[in-house]
Every structure is written in structure tokens, then in C-alpha cells.
Amino acid sequence: MKRLAIILALLIAAPPAIACETFTTGDITVEQVWSRASIGTQRPGVLYMMIRNEGAADDALISISTPIAEKPMLHETTVEDGIASMPHAMRVPVPAGQTVELRPGGYHGMLMGLTEALEEGASFPVTLTLEEAGDLTVLAEVLSMRAEAPECDAAQ
């Protein structure tokens, strides 16, 4: 009985794994699409993912859109003289044969004007527009407010 309680406690303490679904169009594969829970809608939400280009031609992510934000944008975090800033990124290059990561501290999606609060465990659609591959709609999974990376469900 005591052992069962310990096992249950371990299960509860483990970070919640998400499905980390994979989305593909042409040579482009997108996975580990995630966001963070928000407190209300005052501050922008974030969006991270991995984009893999298995083709022979370079591509680039040029815009994102989602029903949960009025003004989603692409940003790049840069640090100059120890000061971090987030300039708007016109395009996120996805070179042939490479994987590009949108992650905390690098390129990221910034969901300005959230239309609803992002709740942990929820998911929302995001349409990515790629220069060559065109549009691809993916599903972002909302992790905890302090998540730094997704824990993918091993079953996937």
C-alpha cells in the first residue's frame, strides 16, 4: 500500500507529457509545437516548435496566424551588450536539409492580443506560412507557465 502511494506520487510529480504531434507538408515537417499558459490576456503568448526541411531547396517561415491572437508575430531574441531585445523577424530561414528550432531565447512566435487566456493542457491551431511549402496548420499544446521545453509522450 505504501509502495503504491509512492508510485502515485512519482506519477503526479512527473512533468505532464504532451503528444508532440507531427505535421507535414511537402518536404517540411513541424513538431513539438508548444506554448505557455498565460495569466489572462494582457501579456502576449509565446509559440515554439521545430521545423525540419527534408528537401533540396531552402525555405523560410514568413508568417503565423491563429484564432487565439489578434496579432501573431515572429520575433528573434538577440542579446547586444548584455541587453536582450526582440526585434520582429521578417522570415525564419529553414535551409535545405536542416532543422530550425523556435525556442526560448531564440526565434519564437509572439501572440500579441490574445483573444482568450491560454490554459495548461489546452491546444490551439496555428497556420504557418512558408515561402515555398505554402500553408500548414499545426496544433500548439499549452504547457505550464514555467515550461522551458516540451516533454513528449514516449508513445508517439
Ligand SMILES: [Cu+2]
Ligand atoms: Cu517576442
